[in-house]
Amino acid sequence: MTTVFPDAIISKKPRAKIGRKIVLPMAIALTVIFCLAPILWQLLTSVKLNADIAAIPNVYFPTRYTLDHYRELFQRRPFLNYILNSAIVSFASTLLALGVGAPAAYALARLRLQGERWILAAVLIVTLFPPILLFLGLLEVVRYLQLGNNYLALIIPYTAINLPLTILVMRSFFQQLPKDLEDAAKVDGYSTPRMLLEIVLPMTIPALVTTGILTFISAWNEFIFALTFITREDMKTVPVAGAQLGGASPFEIPYGPLAAATVLGTIPLVLLVLFFQRRIVQGLTAGAVKG
Amino acid sequence: MDRKLELIDLKKAYTPKVVPVKNISLDVQQGEFLTLLGPSGCGKSTILRLIAGLEQPTSGRVMINGRDVSRLSPGDRNIAMVFQSYALYPHMTVYENIASGLKLRKTPHAEIKDRIREVADFLGLHELMDRKPSQLSGGQRQRVAVARALVRRPDLFLLDEPLSNLDALLREHVRAELKQLFGSQNAPIVYVTHDQTEAMTLSTKVAVLNNGYLQQLDRPDVIYSHPATQFVAGFIGSPQMNFLQVPCDDGNAYVGATIIPLPKGSTTPKSIVLGIRPEHVHLAQGQNEPILKGEVFLTENLGMHDLVSARIANATGEAMNVRAILPVHSGFRNGSTAGLAFPIEQIHWFDTTTGDRISNNPSPMMA
Amino acid sequence: MKDILREREQRTGWLLTIPALLILALVFAYPIVRAFWQSLFVQNLGTQLNPEFTGVANFGRMAQDGRFWRTMFNSAVFTFSSVFLELILGMGIALVLNQQFRGRGAVRTIAILPWALPTALIALGWTWIFNDQYGIVNDILLRFGLIKTGINWLGDPTLAMISVTLADVWKTTPFISILLLAGLQSISNDLYEAQAIDGASPWQSFRQITLPLLMPQVVIALLFRLAQAFGIFDLISVMTGGGPGGATETVSLYIYSTIMRYLDFGYGAALVVVTFLLLVFAVAIAAYFLTRSRAKAAGEI
DSSP states (O other): OOOSSOHHHHTTOHHHHHIIIIIHHHHHHHHHHHHHHHHHHHHHHHTSOHHHHTOSSOOSSOSOOOOHHHHHHHHHSOHHHHHHHHHHHHHHHHHHHHHHHHHHHHHHHHSOOTTHHHHHHHHHHHTTOOGGGTHHHHHHHHHHTTOTTOHHHHHHHHHHHHHHHHHHHHHHHHHHSOHHHHHHHHHHTOOHHHHIIIIIHHHHHHHHHHHHHHHHHHHHHOOHHHHHHOOSGGGOOHHHHHHTOOOSSTTOOOHHHHHHHHHHHHHHHHHHHHHHHHHHHHHHHHHHHHO | OOOEEEEEEEEEOSSSSOOSEEEEEEEEETTOEEEEEOSTTSSHHHHHHHHHTSSOOSEEEEEETTEEOTTSOGGGTTEEEEOTTOOOOTTSOHHHHHHHHHHHTTOOHHHHHHHHHHHHHHHTOGGGTTOOGGGSOHHHHHHHHHHHHHTTOOSEEEEESTTTTSOHHHHHHHHHHHHHHHHTOOSOEEEEESOHHHHHHHOSEEEEEETTEEEEEEOHHHHHHSOSBHHHHHHSSSSOOEEEEEEEETTEEEETTEEEEOOSSSOOOSEEEEEEOGGGOEEOOSSSSOEEEEEEEEEEEOSSEEEEEEEEEOTTSOEEEEEEEEETTOOOOTTOEEEEEOOGGGOEEEOTTTOBEEOOSOOOOOO | OOOHHHHHHHHHHHHHHHHHHHHHIIIIIHHHHHHHHHTTEEOSGGGTTOOEEOTTHHHHHHHHOHHHHHHHHHHHHHHHHHHHHHHHHHHHHHHHHTSOOTTHHHHHHHHHHHHHSOHHHHHHHHHHHTOTTTOHHHHHHHHTTSOSSOOOGGGSHHHHHHHHHHHHHHHHHHHHHHHHHHHHHTSOHHHHHHHHHTTOOHHHHIIIIIHHHHHHHHHHHHHHHHHHHHTOOHHHHHHTTTOSTTTTOOHHHHHHIIIIISOOHHHHHHHHHHHHHHHHHHHHHHHHHHHHHHHHHHHHO
């Protein structure tokens, strides 16, 4: 691993040593606080009693806790549905993105296609289109095909949004696979389909998992299309439903349940990140560096 | 039926400018071990891939056992190949790796087991059968790759620089093993390497390649003693052959003050390239040989011998360097003068423009 | 002789790629093309939602549309301030993460969290944090005695923009830092050691080696972030809805309400077209700088 300030030099300069002993831990602490604070605050808010939530000055260490806000989520709203909807749409679009993107990535990595540069350029450029520019045209398509309040209305666009990342990451992975293996398979007598299935695919699984995680996260978090194409309450996805949580009256904003919704809506992703941190970083950098 | 590989006017052009294989014709008979030898970029690996069917020739044909296989996929040519990086399937055990080719050809289970046992005996692989490639050392992986090829009993063996990834000590050992292993094989073998030691020790025939062309195809000893071109002469033999470009007149070459007669039977060119190997240059001892006086400027100890570099003045006053392998402690210090003898029968003459050999001794018939 | 191998390869290649290309074309290419066409029509409640061809009238209207220009301005302010802050903070975090220390993996995990969580839900959290009565920001400021009464963050035009920018910076900085980290790790240690032997200070090393070699990465990150920030929707929609009084209304929010609330499809399409063209222009410029900085990084070192 590279370091910005090589250790050998550090030990000779007293000023730099102080840098490492004091500045670095402070910087690390700041980074951690910076990243975690808002999340932790939401977590805390979600288990505070309403009285504590509305207390001034703020209560940082409440003495009493409650799970009422969470209960409210499931009683007043079909929160379980929201989670299921998000899960179904995210899984489906992930599988589709992998199923369509990985073969394309293989073709772009191994088979010398004419027009390869154009395809890659197109794939890259397309990642720059903000969804807001696309939703009008897609809205018309959705209406025309009567796919409103249908999972497909989200699955297809999510697949498309995730395809560029899938293709770029998988392509860089395929490029690193030793070519010899495929040659050896050909000499052994494998036909191309069998070779892809029995030799190449097993080796690709780690990369597929990494990419799949990234696409899952992206699909779960999507907002504009979910907001526009799904209007039926029990079909909504978690981000949309959470943002639309209202109170009994227009003046009462249920901060407790809102915080609870935030926590619940993000738990699956937090778990994913916790377990797959290394893979996620790998995937992100592979896709980014290739760009 | 006699096994045989023939390459007829083989050519491969990727683009009009990039032509790695320009015109290759050769054949390898049953029981022969042919090495394709040459510097990187000479086309040897491309030729191997053309033989294997991993690439298609632009023109020309590949014939195996009299069958034109130029259009067949690798799997249909009944060949086996050992790759430089061994190319073992990482998710399969050693047993499955070795068996993969046989399984694809629907060989009966029992026969697969028998053949693998035979090969495992041969190569000492029994304890490794259940391991995955990542659990093997480099040398072990190489043996598995060889086993995978042997077990197929193909019409032709192809080996692509199989020793390059081994460290120097292991390489010598495995080289000897390979010689014994494939020596007992009947099928012709084509071996690719850039290492001349491997080529000379392992093969029955060597094809020296440069820039897509075949420079010489001969037994190793003939390539050493009768190189067909200056390129071959300079590529084979370490330390490299001395090359001196010297003027000629009236049947003689003039190296500094020394006169050396040219071979008879050709018109005297303006100048000529004289080649002589350092191991053939020796200290003058008053025999009837051309002697050159040179000023020593460098002595490198090679263990068993010294490699002495000396400067010789040309007729025009330019300096030419000559290297000689001399016994250790010949007592030369920098600046001292040495009398170096060039035995006439060890001198090779080359045309200055084409690099072709100008006949010296008649060479033995090409095999 | 025909190269059958190559031909077969090409055919297989296209077979494998076409499905992906089709999906991409449908979701990305079609809407843009459609928007270009639709922008030439007026189609709103006034025309009973029937399209009527008007040529470039929509664009003329846009030029006069004060609200449009304001949203453009807001988008620009938001984009540039957030991206600027993200680059600096991101670089800092990347430098920290590049060091060897115990628990580095844990810190990296924590650093990814902001990026991985749904913007809309986190925006809810930020709304609460900036709440004028109960928000924690005001609480901390009050406790330190820096202010006397709670600041109405989301109710004041300028402050609202600041709040939204800060929320976005929080969300995206980690992503930028990961990108930069990848770039940092690709710089060979040898270069730093050579500099150290020459007696360069860490700051000099940073300026002479890190910055130039990282430039391509920075420009790429910039490119993506600019495009993303320009299209920002979730965050602002949830936190302020574009208020107060349109102070945080960005182009994307304007497009959305034009289409979904006012049902003014033709004009909405025109807005999409203009935004798209601006994006293309910005990308072209950035791409130009990218190739130049790449050449510099290769040539100077």
